[in-house]
Structure formats: structure tokens, C-alpha cells
Amino acid sequence: MxxxxxxxxxxxxxxxxxxxxxxxxxxxxxxxxxxxxxxxxxxxxxxxxxxxxxxxxxxxxxxxxxxxxxxxxxxxxxxxxxxxxxxxxxxxxxxxxxxxxxxxxxxxxxxxxxxxxxxxxxxxxxxxxxxxxxxxxxDTVPVSLALGTVGMTGLTASFGLLDICGVKGGETVMVNAAAGAVGSVVGQIAKLKAHPREYYLSAAPHGRVHRHPLARRGPPEGSERLAEMGRRG
CATH class of the missing domain: 3.90.180.10 (Medium-chain alcohol dehydrogenases, catalytic domain)
Structure with missing residues (x-):
């Protein structure tokens, strides 16, 4: 500036x-x-x-x-x-x-x-x-990512999914509000961890909700972990 x-x-x-x-x-x-x-x-x-x-x-x-x-x-x-x-x-x-x-x-x-x-x-x-x-x-990575994916947002997503939830390969991952900052990174980490059946429930602007077809049935049977990694103000 x-x-x-x-x-x-x-x-x-x-x-x-x-x-x-x-x-x-x-x-x-x-x-x-x-x-x-x-x-x-x-x-x-x-x-x-x-x-x-x-x-x-x-x-x-x-x-x-x-x-x-x-x-x-x-x-x-x-x-x-x-x-x-x-x-x-x-x-x-x-x-x-x-x-x-x-x-x-x-x-x-x-x-x-x-x-x-x-x-x-x-x-x-x-x-x-x-x-x-x-x-x-x-040099190829924008320093602005230190405020997002490589910063507080990414750390919240990583620790929440991998440490708190303890997600392992082969499990199904459901992300509430996957359109948000933390939720979108959670989805990317889930893909990198090779979860073949992950799906999302994402809140969109103006009250509309976009759901993956699997999400319409709700959480799968046997769901054991639910962690709230972000709260809307």
C-alpha cells in the first residue's frame, strides 16, 4: 500500500x-x-x-x-x-x-x-x-494464503478433521456448511486422505441448500464422531 x-x-x-x-x-x-x-x-x-x-x-x-x-x-x-x-x-x-x-x-x-x-x-x-x-x-504460493488455507482456517480444518475426529482412510466424511472457509478446506483434506465416499451438506446464500445426493438420506448409520469446527456469528 x-x-x-x-x-x-x-x-x-x-x-x-x-x-x-x-x-x-x-x-x-x-x-x-x-x-x-x-x-x-x-x-x-x-x-x-x-x-x-x-x-x-x-x-x-x-x-x-x-x-x-x-x-x-x-x-x-x-x-x-x-x-x-x-x-x-x-x-x-x-x-x-x-x-x-x-x-x-x-x-x-x-x-x-x-x-x-x-x-x-x-x-x-x-x-x-x-x-x-x-x-x-x-515463490509460487501467494502469501495471502497465510491468512487462510495455510493459516488459522487451514489449521482449524486439519486439527478438527484429523486430530479431533480422527478420520482415517476409507471412512465417509460429512461436512456441514462445506461452502464456508473451514468446511471447504475440510473437504479438500478429506479428498487428499483418499476417502472414496465423502459427501457434503453445504449452506448457500439466501437460505438455499445444495446437497450431494447421498446427503439427502442424512448421516450414515454407525456415525460416531461429530465435531463443530466453526460457529457462525
């Missing part, structure tokens, strides 16, 4: 518009754009419930890093979690971010991390809440 514009400056001032950084000599200013909760909502949120604010970030202290967001998440849990926010608070959320300035030797500039920095273009962290992407991350 880049600065959206600059203003002409006098010899005594250096100004920035929008998100980004700008500097004059040893002077450095960082502006971040952050989505905040303007008004609590009931039912489906609208644009009027949120406000995009521009804030100036302070200079880095020893041990801190400046992050620039590359990808942000919008997750179902945010609907419920937003009820705990005060109006004016920044919306929560994970992001894949790049370290653009560092005073922390563990996170040099250029490091790509996963951070719970909220819905903002830039943020400051002391490094305790940061998770580095593996050094061997393939």
Missing part, C-alpha cells in the same frame, strides 16, 4: 496525505488509514457502520517495528467480536504485513509476517505478536 498524495512543503514543514511515509532529513512522519467501528449494528452491517480514519503514528522505540499491510482478513467472528468494541475503536483482524522500518534485530526490514494488527494500513509492533512466514515459503 502506498501514499496517496503529498502536499508541497515549506522549509519548516513536511506533510503527507493518506497512508504511507514521507521524510525530510531526519524527520519522518507515518500516516495510517484505519477502519473503525462508527456505530454498532444489528443484522447485516452497512457502510454507515464504519469510518475510515487517518492517524499519525509515533516514532519507533527500541525493539519496535513499523508494519505495512499487504493483505487483510474479513472473518465471520468479527461480527460477534465487534459487539465488544466501543464506537470509534479500530476493527480487529489479522494481516500479512511487511516490516518497512525496524529497531528490532529479530525482524529486519523486508521481513514478511502475520500480525493481529487490525484493519489498518500501517501499525507499530514490539514483535511479540508477530509470526514470521517460513523462509522456505515458495
Amino acid at each position: 502506498q501514499a496517496v498524495g503529498t502536499l508541497p512543503h515549506s522549509p519548516n514543514h513536511n506533510l503527507c496525505l493518506g497512508s504511507g511515509t514521507c521524510g525530510l532529513g531526519n524527520f519522518r512522519m507515518v500516516h495510517a488509514k484505519s477502519w473503525t467501528l462508527k456505530k454498532h449494528f444489528e443484522g447485516s452491517p452497512t457502510h454507515s457502520n464504519f469510518e475510515l480514519k487517518t492517524v499519525e503514528l509515533p516514532s519507533l522505540k527500541n525493539g519496535e517495528v513499523l508494519l505495512e499491510a499487504l493483505f487483510l482478513t474479513v472473518d465471520p467472528y468479527m461480527r460477534v467480536a465487534a459487539k465488544r468494541l466501543k464506537e470509534g475503536d479500530m476493527m480487529m483482524g489479522q494481516q500479512v504485513a511487511r516490516v518497512v522500518e525496524s529497531k528490532n534485530s529479530a525482524f529486519p526490514a523486508g521481513t514478511v509476517v502475520v500480525a493481529f494488527s487490525g484493519c489498518t494500513t500501517h501499525s507499530i509492533s514490539d514483535g511479540k505478536d508477530l509470526e514470521k512466514l517460513p523462509a522456505e515459503w515458495p
Whole structure:
């Protein structure tokens, strides 16, 4: 994400518009754009419930890093979690971010991390809440997947199906709400584990339900494990 514009400056001032950084000599200013909760909502949120604010970030202290967001998440849990926010608070959320300035030797500039920095273009962290992407991350794999299939979504699906349910080869797998983020990954893992008879029950928008023919008969006889791996807010 880049600065959206600059203003002409006098010899005594250096100004920035929008998100980004700008500097004059040893002077450095960082502006971040952050989505905040303007008004609590009931039912489906609208644009009027949120406000995009521009804030100036302070200079880095020893041990801190400046992050620039590359990808942000919008997750179902945010609907419920937003009820705990005060109006004016920044919306929560994970992001894949790049370290653009560092005073922390563990996170040099250029490091790509996963951070719970909220819905903002830039943020400051002391490094305790940061998770580095593996050094061997393939160039052909988008880093955005660290927020999905290779992140919390994928881990929930993997541990839920393989560890909690203990699914083994040759069993039948039924996935409730397989159209969702976790459910869709569960289906892919089930296929990779070579379950020849897996089937799905998927909820679709507007109340419609699409079912695999086998799912119309309900869970098979002898079903022993049922794990709820995600809850709709």
C-alpha cells in the first residue's frame, strides 16, 4: 500500500496525505488509514457502520517495528467480536504485513509476517505478536494464503478433521456448511486422505441448500464422531 498524495512543503514543514511515509532529513512522519467501528449494528452491517480514519503514528522505540499491510482478513467472528468494541475503536483482524522500518534485530526490514494488527494500513509492533512466514515459503504460493488455507482456517480444518475426529482412510466424511472457509478446506483434506465416499451438506446464500445426493438420506448409520469446527456469528 502506498501514499496517496503529498502536499508541497515549506522549509519548516513536511506533510503527507493518506497512508504511507514521507521524510525530510531526519524527520519522518507515518500516516495510517484505519477502519473503525462508527456505530454498532444489528443484522447485516452497512457502510454507515464504519469510518475510515487517518492517524499519525509515533516514532519507533527500541525493539519496535513499523508494519505495512499487504493483505487483510474479513472473518465471520468479527461480527460477534465487534459487539465488544466501543464506537470509534479500530476493527480487529489479522494481516500479512511487511516490516518497512525496524529497531528490532529479530525482524529486519523486508521481513514478511502475520500480525493481529487490525484493519489498518500501517501499525507499530514490539514483535511479540508477530509470526514470521517460513523462509522456505515458495515463490509460487501467494502469501495471502497465510491468512487462510495455510493459516488459522487451514489449521482449524486439519486439527478438527484429523486430530479431533480422527478420520482415517476409507471412512465417509460429512461436512456441514462445506461452502464456508473451514468446511471447504475440510473437504479438500478429506479428498487428499483418499476417502472414496465423502459427501457434503453445504449452506448457500439466501437460505438455499445444495446437497450431494447421498446427503439427502442424512448421516450414515454407525456415525460416531461429530465435531463443530466453526460457529457462525
